[in-house]
Amino acid sequence: MVLNELGARINGALQALSKASVIDEKAVDALLREVCSALLESDVNVMLVQKMRQNVKKRVNMDELASSANKRKVIQNAVFEELCGLVDPGVQPWKPQKGKQNVIMFVGLQGSGKTTSCTKLAVYYKRKGMKVGLVCADTFRAGAFDQLKQNASRAHVPFYGDYSETDPVQIAIEGVAQFKKSKFDLIIVDTSGRHKQEAELFAEMEQIAAAVKPNNTIFVMDGTIGQAADSQARAFKESVDIGSIIITKMDGHAKGGGAISAVAATGSPIEFIGTGEHMHDLDKFSARPFISKLLGMGDISGLVETVQDMHMEKNEDMMKNLAKGVFTLKDMRDQLQTIMNMGPLNKIMGMMPGMSPDMMKGFDADESTRRLRSYMCVFDSMTELELNSDGKMFEEESRLRRVARGSGVRLVEIQALLYQHKQFGQIVKKMGGPKGMLSKMNPNA
Ligand code: GDP
Numbered sequence: 498m499v500l501n502e503l504g505a506r507i508n509g510a511l512q513a514l515s516k517a518s519v520i521d522e523k524a525v526d527a528l529l530r531e532v533c534s535a536l537l538e539s540d541v542n543v544m545l546v547q548k549m550r551q552n553v554k555k556r557v558n559m560d561e562l563a564s565s566a567n568k569r570k571v572i573q574n575a576v577f578e579e580l581c582g583l584v585d586p587g588v589q590p591w592k593p594q595k596g597k598q599n600v601i602m603f604v605g606l607q608g609s610g611k612t613t614s615c616t617k618l619a620v621y622y623k624r625k626g627m628k629v630g631l632v633c634a635d636t637f638r639a640g641a642f643d644q645l646k647q648n649a650s651r652a653h654v655p656f657y658g659d660y661s662e663t664d665p666v667q668i669a670i671e672g673v674a675q676f677k678k679s680k681f682d683l684i685i686v687d688t689s690g691r692h693k694q695e696a697e698l699f700a701e702m703e704q705i706a707a708a709v710k711p712n713n714t715i716f717v718m719d720g721t722i723g724q725a726a727d728s729q730a731r732a733f734k735e736s737v738d739i740g741s742i743i744i745t746k747m748d749g750h751a752k753g754g755g756a757i758s759a760v761a762a763t764g765s766p767i768e769f770i771g772t773g774e775h776m777h778d779l780d781k782f783s784a785r786p787f788i789s790k791l792l793g794m795g796d797i798s799g800l801v802e803t804v805q806d807m808h809m810e811k812n813e814d815m816m817k818n819l820a821k822g823v824f825t826l827k828d829m830r831d832q833l834q835t836i837m838n839m840g841p842l843n844k845i846m847g848m849m850p851g852m853s854p855d856m857m858k859g860f861d862a863d864e865s866t867r868r869l870r871s872y873m874c875v876f877d878s879m880t881e882l883e884l885n886s887d888g889k890m891f892e893e894e895s896r897l898r899r900v901a902r903g904s905g906v907r908l909v910e911i912q913a914l915l916y917q918h919k920q921f922g923q924i925v926k927k928m929g930g931p932k933g934m935l936s937k938m939n940p941n942a
Pocket of ligand 1: 610612615748772774
């Protein structure tokens with residue numbers, strides 16, 4: 498991803514500052530030159546880059562800096578804060594509430610990733626326990642109906658559309674009414690994107706908005722469009738009240754900077770970024786963690802949210818076992834299964850502090866996913882007795898061979914699994930038990 502390169506360059510400039518023998522105005526200027534040229538090459542709007550440069554210089558008072566004990570930290574903090582300022586309009590995105598029958602309308606140009614993002618958002622809130630429905634109010638593009646219907650059925654999200662109706666406003670009204678009657682928490686309306694900024698597109702958007710009165714309007718923007726982002730965002734902002742933004746295709750060759758500049762054009766916050774074609778490829782966006790991750794400093798809040806979404810506490814058997822300092826093969830299987838359900842591994846890895854973009858280069862997500870899948874085949878070939886054990890019984894070679902035959906997985910890979918299980922088990926033993934940290938986390942144990 499090209500944004501990784503931006504992160505690496507800014508990071509490089511900050512590190513060069515750490516190594517500089519004298520920290521004076523010249524060193525600060527050199528740092529800013531490098532940071533700004535990296536931002537410009539990533540398509541960030543030139544006015545914004547200029548403003549950012551001025552703001553950093555304002556923040557770093559050279560006279561005070563001369564007497565400061567930690568000059569590097571002062572400068573690095575100033576750059577960090579200003580980078581955050583670039584992507585943060587200072588407004589919180591609107592949040593749907595359970596039991597409130599919220600309506601979200603999606604707008605954006607055709608091909609921006611609107612329909613895909615509708616399903617991703619539905620899956621995101623479904624994971625949070627909401628009852629979500631999708632409405633296809635795009636009668637312009639042939640195939641929009643089938644695409645959203647297919648996505649919705651794959652994601653097990655109820656769908657409303659009408660092949661024979663040609664008026665998108667009518668479809669939106671009926672779809673929203675039907676889902677409201679069935680007490681849905683969140684109703685997502687996908688609208689037409691047409692192919693360019695046509696007057697009819699904006700008129701249609703306004704009519705749908707007037708008819709369904711959405712609580713929030715999300716503007717979907719393609720992250721690869723570069724400098725054109727600014728004028729596109731302004732045109733949409735003039736027609737509808739954009740509440741938040743989703744920037745898509747940030748996984749591919751998106752320089753991302755153009756779309757990031759859209760924040761300034763609309764004054765609306767980026768709420769999510771699309772990082773792939775899969776329904777789980779939607780990352781929550783907030784300025785500080787994003788910049789922190791960009792610079793290889795990790796994204797703790799994203800990691801915490803991901804772990805919370807796993808609802809590990811619902812697996813009572815495992816929590817009880819862990820608190821006692823016991824870790825069975827079944828516990829390991831359940832944990833790995835939950836991780837696999839969370840989507841691509843590289844995303845979770847990327848949230849770990851210390852995982853710089855450079856380090857991620859060596860991580861082969863496909864290979865790790867393949868290994869996890871083969872582990873699942875191994876677990877499927879085990880008996881209940883074996884799964885509930887600590888794995889020691891696999892010292893019997895005949896048992897090991899039986900599982901290898903049943904799962905089609907090589908013996909060495911099964912041994913690697915058992916070894917990893919043993920390692921985890923030792924950690925759990927240390928943390929669990931009556932005095933351990935884990936038993937305090939779970940009062941039911
Ligand atoms: P719409 O016309 O705005 O509804 O766009 P679609 O949802 O049909 O998406 C257009 C294309 O972009 C499809 O091929 C999607 O699979 C792809 N797409 C959407 N979001 C992403 C993303 O975040 N990353 C990548 N790589 N592709 C995406």
